[in-house]
Amino acid sequence: MENSNNHLDVEKKSERSETVDLNDNTLQVDISDALSEREKVKFTVHTKTTLKDFAKQDFSVVRQHEEFIWLHDRFEENESYAGYIIPPPPPRPDFDSSREKLQKLGEGEGSMTAEEFKKMKQELEAEYLATFKKTVAMHEVFLCRLANHPIFRADTNFRVFLEYEQDLSVRGKNKKEKLETFLRSFSKTTDEILLGSTQKDVDEFFDKEKSFLLDYHSLLKDATLRADKMTKAHKDVADHYIKISSCLLEMATADTNQLERFATKTADIFEKARKIENRVSTDEDLKLSDTLRYYMRDTTAAKNLLYRRLRCLADYEGANRALEKARAKNKDVHAALEVADAEWSQHQACEKFEQMSAKGKEELIDFKVRRVAAIKKNLVELCELELKHANTHSQLLKASIVALREEL
């Protein structure tokens, strides 16, 4: 699997991409293709647009994960977007666990029958494929959110990302830069905590939001972990069905007489049941765990917004104090420059802050609406899928019991 190139034709536009209103301002982005090569995944980002600013109306470029991160960082660092919730970046494509499992399977090949080995290999390949699809989906969602945001879609970096046909030559951060980022994030976190405890927010709305989001975020994280554990356990159960099925098959072939047909049929039943259980597990993973995980990341983004705002507020208050100090120091006229400076910076800070507050409020409210809607949608879908699978399973069992009774 590592050496082959996996082509994944992702044509499921209807499922994942979010289309904007169809009028002159359409900007539709999706990932039409993806290639997995050794360590990297190459995404083909396909854009369809009627906006005038673009050179062409329909074009594609190839991007790698690092370039997505680059794009996200550009947004994050942009001061003018400080009042917005920046969509969380897609997680790195991670096939390590699949690779590990495949290796383990290869090592253990001797201890199981050829049938069993084949089936487990198929299972693993399906798992790999599922992870692959998921990472493509994550990247796509990220882009779509940017494309649908009225302000973000106009960003130059975004346009470059979509259009520039050659490699953006974004190299992964080398050690020094990684250390820098790490230090920066570290100082940011301490600052955040400090601010959180010392800076009093004037606006009650934001105050409440902050405490809510902090709490919510940790709860989401917790729930996501647990959901992950549950889906994994489900998968393990399904895997064991394979073993039992092959044991039964063995017994059937070796058994000289009466049990042969019975055991074969039973082995078959276990096989089918396994497929269903697997499907249940994947669906649970997709609808429940992933939703929780996504919103966990989104809440982080929201928290970042709040942090920036708080920072801004701190700056504003700092500017205020500076202004007062300047005024106090310079009661006389010829230091008016300093005062003017201070006034001007205070004015800036004030504006910035108010803008940020207004925007931020909007974003946060919007965030809540989005969140509720998305969770609702996924819960409903999860419910439907679970019912569908449980029904199939139950019918399978009914039919098989009838068939087996004939053998009695």
Next chain:
Amino acid sequence: MADDRHAPKLDDEFNDDDLFASAIEIKVEAKADISLEDDRSNGLSPIEEQSHNLSAADEIDLNSDSEYKDGVPDTKAKIELRSEPEDIFEDIPEPKEVHRETMAGRSTLETLVTSPRTQSCNAYHAGTMIEEEKVITAESDGKFITISVKDPQKIGDGISSFLTYNVVTHTNIGLFKKTEMTVSRRFSDFLGLHDKLAEKYLHKGRLVPAPPEKNVVGTTKVKMAGGQTEHEGKLPEFVERRRAALERYLIRIAIHPIFQVDPDFREFLECEDELPRASNTSALSGAGVLRLFNRMGETVTKIAFKMGESDPWFEERHQQLETLESQFRRLQASLEGLYSHRRELAFATAALGKGLALLSNGEDHAGLSRALAKMAELHDKLEGVHNDQSNADFYILHELIKDYLSLLGVVKDVFHERVKAFQTWQHAQQMLAKKREAVDRWEATGRSDKVAPAKDEVLEWEAKVNRSQEEFDVISKAIKKELELFDLQRVKDFKAAFISYLEAQMKAQDKIIEHWETYMPEAKAIA
């Protein structure tokens, strides 16, 4: 050998093949048989009639077939068998073995206990290990025996405490004193029963079911539990497993036609007093140590002595059983894996439920909060379902396989007994040859005083050779029959167990459907 006669071995059904040549077509039902019986004798059981015929013969040899072939009229379809087992008897060209029931006092024998194993599978299936109220019945044409093991109770305190179980029997087999009885037995009683049966039957090639294993850790835990474990709910899981295993053990004995009427077994079920402590079942007793030595010695002989197998059937069977054993072991391992993973799943589901509940508390949107709370409840219920599923995995399938693994062990033991019988026979033959040589030698040297006793010895050894040869034949035949029975039983048990397992799974899935359906409107109702 006296024991044989006490033990009513009504295993006529094993060998009366041509008796059934006609009966097989008839799909013998209870009514048909009873009418046959009525024709013959007024109320007297066929066996009694037979014993009248045989009353003259005191010594009933296990293998004296030909005498009775004529003595037993073939309208004596007294063996009320269902169609199934009759098939297997078609191809057993066996001489009939007739054993006389020397229960002089039992003139009120109603009917014969026959092949209860036919119904056992259905009953077995009904008597799932999970629910105690279901009982396991061994039936045959209106005659049945139902045994259940209930109410584990701790008696006493501390190191000398022990658990007792109530053994409840319902039967209308006439050999028992009453139709319903309840007695209190402890684990060592069960082991004692096994020892008695093994002593009597194992060397004859009968498969004596193996009792549940000892469990030192579990037992000590219960002993040390400080006296508050009066209620079942508090007793550790191992007690439930043991209870279920003991029940299955008794059923297996009950469905075996020979053991069913064994007086020791009956005493076990009937005797209301405490049975004499089977203290030699304890591992540290003198008998225990003796057993250990014996076992070691036997293992050595097993390895050392390679019997020249004359009968390919045994060779083949041996192979087959070896393969079966390894397959069972693999299946058991997978089942254990399945069981533990499902347990994990149940835990994880419960944990998720809690996580969701917390999340719901932290959620400020009222509708979503409600939906999340309901989902938490849902997952709690799902945990219950998963737990049930894993119980099914365990009690229905896993324990079954484990039982069969131990039964296979017994089969191996029985095979070994046959080898021992062979050895005895060979040894006797060798001794005979030596004695004959001795006679020749004495005659050659003209020591006529030594010749006479030597000749006596020769006669003695000739008799021994005959006897041991017959025993060897008997045990071989018995093993063949037992294995047929075993196979039949195995097939039935398996089919029944798997079907019951799938049914349990189906119920679980239905419950899952139910739960999700109740949840669905909640999810949709999020404003």
